[in-house]
Structures are given as structure tokens and as C-alpha cells.
Amino acid sequence: MGHVCSKPEISTTQTEEKQESSRSPSDDNMNTSSDFDGFIFPFEGDSDEVDISAIEDDYPDPRAVTTDKKLQFPDGVKLFDNWDPNTTSDDAINEEVVELLPVTQAELDSHSKNTPGPALNRFEDLISYLEKPARGKESRDDIMIRAILVWLCNQEVDKFKAEEGTKNTPKGFLSLLGQKRSNYTKFFTVLCRQANIKCVHIHGVCKTGKYQPEKRNAKDMTSRWNAVYLRNSWHIIHPFWVCRAVYGKQRGGWTMLEKSGKSSVKRQIANPGMAKNDFDEYFIMPDPKQFIYQCHPDDLNWQLIPKPISRDRFLDQAYILPPFWALGLTLLTENSCLLKAAGNAVTITLQGPKATANELNMDYELLLKDKGTNQKDENEMLEQNKIPRLVAKIRNGSEWNFNIQFPVEGIYKIVIKGAPEKRSMQRLCEFQIKCTARTQNCRLTPFNPGLIGFGPGLTSERAGLLLPSHRNGLVTTDRNKPTKLSFLLDSEMSKSMEVKTELVDSDETVQSSLVVTTIEKKELKITTTLVKEGDYGLKILTGTRKSRSDDQITMAVVCNYFVTTSHKFTYEKTNKRLARQNLLSYIENAGFAEIEKIKDGIERCKKEKIPDTDSDIENAERKLQVLLFRKDIHDAYMRRHLITTEKTIESLHKSQYERIFTESIRHLEEFASQLNSLEGFTQQLPDILHAVGEFNHTHVTNDQVANTLCALSVLFGDKQKEIETVDDLQAISREAKHKIAIQKDTGSSLKPENAQRALDIIKKYSYEETMRKNAAAAQIHKWVTDVISKLENKRPDQQNV
Structure with a gap:
């Protein structure tokens, strides 16, 4: 049985996993950036001296994509096996391609990477080489798209700067790219058309470069991408983002206020970063409904979605990045990149799939725009001893809520990151918040809850706290009103589990006397009563006692709750x-x-x-x-x-x-x-006892009833008896009932030879014939027949019992 700890000498530790690592192009997984701006999609600009038509005359008109794209995110728990949309393992391959290719995706990619140098002198030679694994295949065009992109992303364009720039050869075009006289979109268009694949290049704007939510200068956000025609539909390809990425870029003009729940004062220094080769799977045929959050074409038809959106709507909607979609997330609150606060807190809510949401961790960074507020207020707030904890990260089942308060007016930015358990955090989305009036009664979050946040999740589940009564990490209550929380406990872990609770107010003062914690019948019950208005944090810690005499137990926080009298439920009818x-x-x-x-x-x-x-x-x-x-x-x-x-x-x-x-x-x-x-014989004996008991005081008999009871008696080892009167029937019934009671308590002692004798008797009448005369006798008839069958086969047929 578990115990509730109350000893003050118990040491407490709160584990916080550091799940961040740097990304470099040489890593096996090149998409594990921890710095929220360390890896962004590069800005290519509008340089172009190559004159080719954006679309050819015989091409089909653009329309919403109606067929499934080749690269799909897996569903359910498999989503987390390879969750990162920018990563594909060398031995992974799409199922559709497996059926059609005699080679693995790794072998296909290796073939493209090892293109011989002379093939760069003529388009015909390059395409002929890349096409070798695809020849004769139904999905030839799909395979060629990947082969071209893998080849292109492995070309160091800067090494071709000294070559003659020309659009007539692959080497010449690489020189144009190195000299910034053309772009990847044009080159990809030429390569596809040389491979007899319909390809258009599209001009528009994207949320990268100098993009900021409050800026709308299209010249600073221009972008080009492609669409290829496969399986009777147009599909988006962004070759520049497939092939290139920027590392180490950081925008200046911002000051970090909080990172992972901890107060911080760190001014961001501008860094242009460095563009390097990469291979980003996501931008090979992304879902157009997701891609429209990053790029918007000048021609609305090339959005390839059922209901195209305007340029203004594109600029206004939330800034969402590919890992957001890979995790199957949904934005439940306002779909806007620029939120507003006027005396109120702001809440951003993300929802994950129910099947995998419990395995998901979330984190954030909160920044303040420099010179965006009164300098005196800003300086005072940024004093090390006055920096408030402004963000409450609250889990509610499959939802994550980020509640943000604002102590001074200004422009804030929150960057939300996430990943499955034990994976590196990635940027999911970011929002700017324009605060025109500071939050009324702005208060500290009671304490930093760490990576687990407020609310039960995978950590508490692993600790053995199951089926919480409150899945929402935000618990609202009234002063002096008891609030009851409970968990069912893992039945094995509860035997040695120790539990401790701590209630902390916004001044970080422990108020544990206001909490009563008990374990009853493998259920953890916690009752807390707040005697003052305000916000409190409830920590639940667990540990394992190695022996009864062991007083020093290392406890770890496995769940937090944000308990408050300030937030009220929405009014219900x-x-x-x-x-x-x-x-x-x-x-x-x-x-x-x-x-x-x-x-x-x-x-x-x-x-x-x-x-x-x-x-x-x-x-x-x-x-x-x-x-x-x-x-x-x-x-x-x-x-x-x-x-x-x-x-x-x-x-x-x-x-x-x-x-x-x-x-x-x-x-x-x-x-x-x-x-x-017991060979199944005892399973229905209580019912048979009842059926036999009906004949103890009967005054009616007939051949079917007498024959059935006789067979039952013989089955239990008696000699066959003649039943001529009601007294005979009652007597054999009482004897049978006694033997059945013994059988029920001691188990099977029935013998196959008695079963054979009983069979010779019982088969005189069928079950149906017996049923027409007496239902109780028919029940005995069926049981006797089943038992005989079991004994004859010497193996219970339990489906018949």
C-alpha cells in the first residue's frame, strides 16, 4: 500500500529534460534546431535573367488538388515514429513507391547523389542518368521529381561561379545560380520539362525574408515556387526551400523575457546567418491547405485549395510552420499572426490528436520588442528582481493553453515549440501581441512548472497516477470551498509509492497545511481549501520507498495544477x-x-x-x-x-x-x-442445481424427465435405476443434487466409462423432445450432453459450456 508523505526532511527535485540540440547540415537529423530563429526558410529574392514561360499552352488549368499527395504523414502513434516533416531516414520509403520500385529510397537517393560529372554538360545526359531507376515504372514522373531534387540539393552552386553562365546546360545553369542571376524555381522548371514533366513556376509572397506581422511590403517577401502535374492533378514543389536552409539567423530588436518558464533578460543581436545546402522533404508536394500559411501566389488559382484566400487574409492569418502540421495540431483560438491585448490576458490554444497528444511536450519563449513601450516602464520591468513570470502553460487533455499577461504596454512575441517525448523541440508557430493597455491585476504565475507544465500528462501517467479527475491543469474554485482532485493508481506501483503535495502561492510561499492528501483503495485523493483569494500552484510529487525504515526519499514533481479563485467558469444555461x-x-x-x-x-x-x-x-x-x-x-x-x-x-x-x-x-x-x-464442468453447476431442485417436490413425471435424470445419475457413477413413480423421481433428484454439490466444491471426478453409459440413456430423446415436456429437464439434458462430449474427447470444448 502506498503512503502519503508529510515529513519535511524529504528532499525534492523537479526533473526538467533539456530536449534541445543544435542543427548542422552534417547531422543525420538536420531538423533539430533549438534556437527558434536558428533555422528558417531562406529568402531567395527576385534575381532572374532566364526568360522561359511560366506555363505552356497545352497545360491543364489549375484547380484544387483532388488526389492524395505522395508524401503523407502517418497517423496515430506512427506519427511520432518519424514525426519531423523535414526528415526521412535512409531506409524509409513511401509504400506506394515500394510496390513499384525494385530499389529502396536510399538507393534511389544514392543514385542521384552520385551523378557523374560529364552528365552536367548536357541536359539529355543528366536526365537519362537520373531516369535509370524510374524507367518503365508507372510512377516514373513521381520518381523523377525526387531524383531531380536530390541531385539539385547536392550541388554546391558557389563552386560553379567561375563557369560560363548559360541556361543551355546543367553546368551553365548552376553557374547562373552561383552568380545569383537566376533561381532554383527556373532551373527546376527547365529540368522537369527536359524530363517531359509538366511544370509551371509561380510568383508570389512568403512569410520569410523581412516578414513581420505588422509589415506588408510585398517586395521584402517575394518568393517563387513550382507546381508539377502528376496523376491528373497539380502539386506544389518549393525547390529552393527543399534544397537550401539558413542557419544561425537571428532578428535583432527583441529582448527575451521568458524561456521555458524561466525569467530571462537577454537582448537579441541581429545575425544574418548562413545559407547552406539541405534536403527538406516537407516542401515536396505539401498539402496546399497547409502551404497557404507560408506562401501566397499572385494568381489565386495556384493556391490549389477549394476556397482561395485574399492576400490580406494570408498576411493576417497565423504564422504556422511545418512541424505544427506534422504533429497533427489544430489552432483553436484566433487565427491571426497579430493578436491584441487591452487590459486583458491573451490565451493561445493548440489541440493535438487524442491518440498522441499525451506524448507531446510544449515549450515557449516570450519576447518584448525593443523601444516598443515607455522606456522607464521597460527598464523597471527588466530589473532582474522584478521580472514577472507572465506565461501559464496549461494542459487540458489534448489541448495546450498558453495564458499570457502583460505588465507594461508594448509589442510582445511568443514562440511556441513542441515535440514528441524525448525529441528535440522545433518551432511550431509564433504570434505577435500588441498590448495597448497593461493587464489589470497582472500577477505572477505561482512557480515555473518546467517542461511538464500545469495539468496531468505522460509524466504523471508514468509515475502511476492514472485517470485524473481533473484533466484541465487550470482548476477554478471559491475561497473556503474544498476542491477535490483524485487519481486512480497503478495497482503494482501503489504498493511502494510515496506521495507528497505542496501548495504554493504567488509569493512562492508554501501553504501545504491547506492540502490533505490520502490514498484509499488504490485511489489518490487530494483536497485543498484556499482561505484567501488568488492564484496557487499545486505540486504533486512521487517517489519510491526502498524499505519501511528508509526516511530519505528522492521525490520528483510529476504533476502540477494551477488552482485559482480568479478565473471563473464561462456562464452556462x-x-x-x-x-x-x-x-x-x-x-x-x-x-x-x-x-x-x-x-x-x-x-x-x-x-x-x-x-x-x-x-x-x-x-x-x-x-x-x-x-x-x-x-x-x-x-x-x-x-x-x-x-x-x-x-x-x-x-x-x-x-x-x-x-x-x-x-x-x-x-x-x-x-x-x-x-x-476442472475441465469446465463446474461452470454452470449452480444453474443445474437449481434445475434439479425443481424435481425434489414435483408431483408430475413423464418419460423424458425420468430418462434425463437417470442419465444424470449414471454420469455421476450411480447404477441405472428404474423411475416408475413420483417418489422415485424425487429420490433420484435429491441424490443427484447432493452429488452435484460435491462436484461443485471439489472439482471433476467424472469418468469416461460413466459418460458412455449416460450417453446410451440420454440419446433416447433429443433436446427438442425433452424441451417440449419440461424446460428444467431440457437444461439438464444439454449440460449432460456437453459434459459427455468433453469426456469423450478428453479435451473441454469450452465454447459449448
């Missing part, structure tokens, strides 16, 4: 509020008797238009499932039925609640083994 309150009352201390009430309560909430994703409904559904499993376990013992028991065990193993029922599963498996050793 009376019907919704009552439905919610009833549901919550049903699930508190619920037992078997409340199962139907919980079901009805959930349905009532849904009828009142409370969404399925509501945390109270999700919590009730989990509570209901746990109760149903407990009832199944109870029924398995009561029925003593092997098949039922085995199905219950299988269901528990497959469920997300397996860790809660580890001990119950072990006991059930022992019980199933016992039932199996």
Missing part, C-alpha cells in the same frame, strides 16, 4: 449546468448501482449540447468504463464461467486501464486456470 452537476454527483464515490445513472447523465449532457470533448464528460466516460470492468470481474467470479473469465481478462489487457487492474488480472488468471483444471 440552467439546463446545461444542472445536467453537468448531476453527472458530477453520480461519478463521485460511484459504485455498481450508479452505472445506469452515469450512462443517463452522459446522455443528458450530450442532449444539452455539451460536446463529447468536454473534460467532465470524458472523465465520466472513463469512470463508467472502470466501473463496468469492475462489474465484469465480479460477474466472472460469480458465474464461475471459463469463457466469460477469459474474455474479461483479454478485454482488460487490451484496455487503457490495464495498469489499474494489474492485481485483479493476476487473480483472474489464477481463477481461470483453476476453472480450466
